[in-house]
Amino acid sequence: MGLTPYIAAPPVPAPSVEQAWLQLVQARVEASLAELLELPDESRLDIRWTQALGYVREYVLRPTWRMRPALLLAGYCLARGSASVPAGLWRFAAGMELLHAFQSIHEDAAEQTVLRRGGLTLHHVLAPGATGQHLSVVVGDHLFARAMETLLSSQLPGAAQASRYYLRLCRYTAVGRYVDLEQGGARLGPGGVVQALRLARMKMVREGLASALVCGGMLAGANADLRLRLARVGCHVGLAYELREQLLGLFGEPRSSEKAPRCDFIRGRRTFPVVAAWSRAVPEVRWELESLWGLPIERRDEAALARVRQLVEGAGGRSATERLVARASHGAVRALAELPNPNGLRELVQALIGQLAHRIA
Known part of the structure; x- marks a missing residue:
């Protein structure tokens, strides 16, 4: 053998x-x-x-990335100048x-x-x-x-201040969710692009990326200037995340492991890609987009979705959103370069942001 x-x-x-x-x-x-x-x-x-x-x-x-805690710890370590945490x-x-x-x-x-x-x-x-x-x-x-x-029993010196900050942003999150549910998103009409971008900024607070970094800095005793710089990084990342989510909500494949129905068209949301397309479109395309969004939910089928995608892409809504995602991502990198770099911790934050970008790509 x-x-x-x-x-x-x-x-x-x-x-x-x-x-x-x-x-x-x-x-x-x-x-x-x-x-x-x-x-x-x-x-x-x-x-x-x-x-x-x-x-x-x-x-x-349930298993998940725990990105908010990771950024909280990163913000703390950047401000403290040490990887040791209480x-x-x-x-x-x-x-x-x-x-x-x-x-x-x-x-x-x-x-x-x-x-x-x-x-x-x-x-x-x-x-x-x-x-x-x-x-x-x-x-x-x-x-x-x-x-x-x-939060209040964590026995950290800045816990009360950081909690108040985080809860204030939770209030802004509630405003964004209310507008999103009450109107189905931004309007198709003049001024809709500004409203859609403003709503995207309010909704991005929901993910807690900016607030996690800032809270970490607060808990480490960061001064106002460093907290502002941490907020800039987080806000750029959060906006890129939200706009990428809106692209996936219209052009991505349904992610049955997360939410159903995933498609923003089926849910009647007028997200930034749609509103940006409407603002750039000729009158005939605007009229068709409005008609499609006026369909009863049972008629928002695959054929209607395919037509919406075609119209939004043809009118430049997808490319306009992708440009904003790229601009926000570059803004995050520039803001990150202004942060201190004790023990190479800034590179860690940049790598964490890269992990997040890979997750949503």
Whole structure:
């Protein structure tokens, strides 16, 4: 009997610095989240709530990038000039994630989303139909309260100031969401481009990229000038992210692992690519775009979507949005170059932003 030759497995490449950073952040933040959602004072309140809290834990701990905590830690380290962080910073980062979970749960209920992070949205897990949506809103309120407890009990010197800053931006997020839901996005008409870009800026706050960097700096005692420079980096990145999302919302393939329906046309959103196309189009194309957006939802099928894509691309809406994405991305790089670079930490932030850009490309 011949011997089977030994074939060595190819070496596994070592993770890059930013990948190792993300893995560390994910592990530490998720450990904090699991601890925060163990609530012995609620364990005997009601068996139905105990069961619901188990669903909440599973939802909050689903695998994800944890980019907000990573940027929070990066902002802290840049301002402090050291990669060493206090234990309370992990708790503050987990509180930010609880706030984001609260926003996501309410958003999913409002938009009747089916999937998020590879699983059913919480309102579908809790109960069928309207009952599940109502219950998920209550669960979101509970997470908001838990997030507040967490942020304010992190025992960091700047926790109260950073929390107030983050919550103020959460208010701006609510304004953007209200306008988006109430009007279905920006209008097709004169002034629509300015309104659509303004709405995109309000909505980008939802991702917490700018606020995470700034909060990290605040918690490290950064002065006003450094906080402003951190905000510039985050705002440029956030705008590029939001506009890229709007391109994917019209021209991308439906991402069934995240949200359904994903297509902004089906959801009736007049996002920046559409409004930019309308502003550049001849009257006949404007009239057709308005007609397509006036269709009842059951008639917004694949044929109508294909025509919308053709009209938006032909009128220059896609290219105009791509130019703004590139401009915002370049703005982030320029703003980043103005930050201090202790121990090469600026390169880490640039690599983290590159990871984010790769994720949304």
